[in-house]
Structures are given as C-alpha cells and as structure tokens.
Amino acid sequence: MPDLLSRRELNKAATRQAITDAALTLLRAKGPGNFTVEDIAASAGISRRTFFNYFSSIEAALASVTHGFLDSALQQFRLRPANEPVLESARAALMQLADPMTVAPLAELFTLTQENAVLSRSELEAWDHCTEEIISAARERFAGTPGAVVDELYLRALAGSVISCGKAAMDVWFAQCGADLSPASLVVLRQLLIDAMGHLGSGFGSPVPAASPSATSTTATTHLNKERL
C-alpha cells in the first residue's frame, strides 16, 4: 500500500493509455477501417483478448479521446457557482477548454474521423453521454433550491441544445480551420462558442436573416449574451 494509487491501478491506466495511443497511431498511419484489433493489441504489447477487457470495439477506444474532452468540460461545468445561469456556466466551461493542449487530440480525431460514418457513430454516442451527464449536473443544481419542482423537459431541452451548439461551433471551426491549432485559430473557436451560446441565449432571434447587410453575427450576439444575465 505505498501510494494512493496502487501498482494495479497504475498498470491499468498505463495499459489503457497504451491502447489508445496505439489505436491513434494506427489511425494516423493506415486510416480508419484499415486496421484490426489484433494490430492494436500487437502495437500496444498486449493480447487481443486484453484489448476487449478495456474497450468493446476500436471505435470505443478512439472515442475515449472525446470522452476525455467532454469529461473535463463537465468537470468545469460542475465547478461553476450554482446560482449562475446554466447557459453562462456552459459557456464558461467550454471557454476553459479552448486551449491547445485540451483541444489538440480532439481536433486530430475529428480530422481523421471526418467523412467516416462508422467512427462518427461512437463520437455521437460520446456527445450523447455528455448530454446525459449535463442533465444530471443541472438537475442536481436545481434540486438544491428548496421546494422546486424540476422541469424535466426544460432540463433535457436545455442540455441538449447546449451540447448541440457546442458541437455546431466545433463543426464550423473544423470546417474553417482544419487542424490548425494556432492561437489565432483558437480565438476563432472561442468566438464561435460564444456566438453559439449567444444564439441560444437570445432564442435565435435576429442574427442571420436575409437583408441585414453588416453584422456577421460575431459582434452582435456577444452583446446579447451579456444582456441575458
């Protein structure tokens, strides 16, 4: 009993990491769908069977990257003060993650995964899982206020929308910037996240339509977001 983390736990964590590393390496080298579990196992120095002790499929192994990202997003969300509006908490939580270290793995996975149906399935699952977690977190928050009846529809609609907007921002970012992780690119990402939350906070009211010539929505919506507080 030397450490808080026993040798066993360390080994497991290391193995898990080795698997995802191997999977990512192979994904880079061969492209999606062109390698097998056996390849990953060999590359990670374990048996095929052991792979399945950790992940139920190749996609699951790769999706752990997304899970990691979303988990830390959730962690940030939970750190926000309970009396803060949910939208603002979400915005702040996402903001924390728009730094190179955190975003880089996800960005790479996106670029390697894009245009591949099989893989993106697990990605969808990861985002959905995160939605459920946010629902839980928000429910706990509301449950703190005494006598309140938690409106399940409100919770689920809100959480789902927040996630959708976060995802939309990511999608647009990848479409525009590719795997570019430069500071300028990350500024764009942050702004997209802010804008998306702004749209959501303002009920998708004005921004886009037709005639209005100027206002690329970037500047317009940030203010809206601020007013909503």
Next chain:
Amino acid sequence: MPDLLSRRELNKAATRQAITDAALTLLRAKGPGNFTVEDIAASAGISRRTFFNYFSSIEAALASVTHGFLDSALQQFRLRPANEPVLESARAALMQLADPMTVAPLAELFTLTQENAVLSRSELEAWDHCTEEIISAARERFAGTPGAVVDELYLRALAGSVISCGKAAMDVWFAQCGADLSPASLVVLRQLLIDAMGHLGSGFGSPVPAASPSATSTTATTHLNKERL
C-alpha cells in the same frame, strides 16, 4: 412499362418492408440482441446475403422506422412558407406528426429499445442525419433571399437545437406516458413539443418552474402527472 413504379421497384420496396417487419416482430418476441440476421432473413423469406443488400446491420434495419418518421418531419418542414421563422416551421412540422399513425411505430421502437445501448446508437445516427437534412433545408431557404451571407454557425446551432428539443420532448413523453397512444397522451406530446420550442425561442429564459406559476410548461407537465395514473 405499365406503371410509374416498375415491377423491380415494387419488389424491392416489398422486400425492404418485409425485412423491417420481420425485424420488428423478432424484436417484440425476443428482445434486443437476442436474434440474428439469419433469423430475420428466414422470417422475411430471403437469404442472409440479401438482407445485407438492403441493410448493413440489424440496427440499421430497425432504425429505418426512425428514419421514416424524421423524413416525414422534414417533408413537413419543407412545405412551410420560406418567410416563416425557422423555429415556427419546426414547431408546425413536428405538430403534424403528433398523430397516432405516425408516432406509433416510433413509440414502440423507443420502448423496445430503451435501456439498450447498442440499438440506441443507430437511433442517434438517425437523429443526426435528420439534423444534417434540416441544415440543408434551412440553408436553401436562406439562400433564396438574395445577397444574404448564410451564417453556417447559426444554421448548425439552430438545427441542432431544434432536433435536441424535439428529442427532449419525445424522451420526456416516453418517460411519462410509455407507449400510451391515446388522444390524451398525444395532446401531452404536442404540448411538450410546443413547450420545448417555446423554451428554445425564448432563450431558455424563465429558468425553471420553481416559484413562477406562469407559462405553458408548468401547466402542461403537471397535468401530465395527473393523466398518467
């Protein structure tokens, strides 16, 4: 030669239908994961290989139900006037579908699928696919107005949120009403859809029922508990 639909097309449609019917029947009888492609093929009177000519997996075959539902939702959406606000179009489109005939298959699939991770994966894919379609539809709509620069973020965030809210309404409905397809239950569903779109349109402004006795959502959901019984 005789018909607009050739014999070939009719046969294909019939086979496709036979497959999904067989899959649903087996799902009802044995539960998710407890039957094979071979079972479906036998039950549909075709070979295992032919099954794979139509669907790439059992889940895909079952998800065709969801696809059908969402496709008709999309069709309704496209029928709305182009100058109408997107949110209103979405609300109206979803409203059209809250009738027994349309909702029944989806409801059953939900109840049979719930609590099963493997199946819900394909469901997620179906919803995601619908999101992409809505993005296309909305883009076309905006592109119709000359000189407009279509804001991709706005589009994707909005479409994703609309779908999320629709899904949230469905989830809450199933959780509360189960597979109940009575008129009263469908009224509840309609109200949930309206409320969800309302939340979205108001930027999720009135946080949570809590103290505020106002608004549609509170009344709708409380009625619901009564009727549930």
Next chain:
DNA sequence: GAATCAACTTGCGCGGCGTGCAAACTTGCA
C-alpha cells in the same frame, strides 16, 4: 519470506457479422 487470495492477462473456441465473388435467376426492352 511463504502462503494466500484477489485482480488481471492470456489463449482457445465459438457463433455471429459484413462483404467480395461468381453463378443463377428476373425483369425491361428491342
């Protein structure tokens, strides 16, 4: 340290999946 037990790894086997291929069979059309 030796004994012990729980946790983890590994090889094996098995049924099922998804697909390329080539040989039948069906439909559309001249």
Next chain:
DNA sequence: TGCAAGTTTGCACGCCGCGCAAGTTGATTC
C-alpha cells in the same frame, strides 16, 4: 425471342466480441 441490366443466392473468408479456464502478477497476512 433473345439480349442487357438488375437481383438474389450460396460460398468462403477474415474479423468481431465474449465466455471460459488456466496462467501470472500484485497486495495482504502471519
């Protein structure tokens, strides 16, 4: 009628995902 194009089917193959039982490794106790 006969040919061209489209469909179904059986076969074979590699891979997947998991149960099982036998090893191996890490922690605990005396």
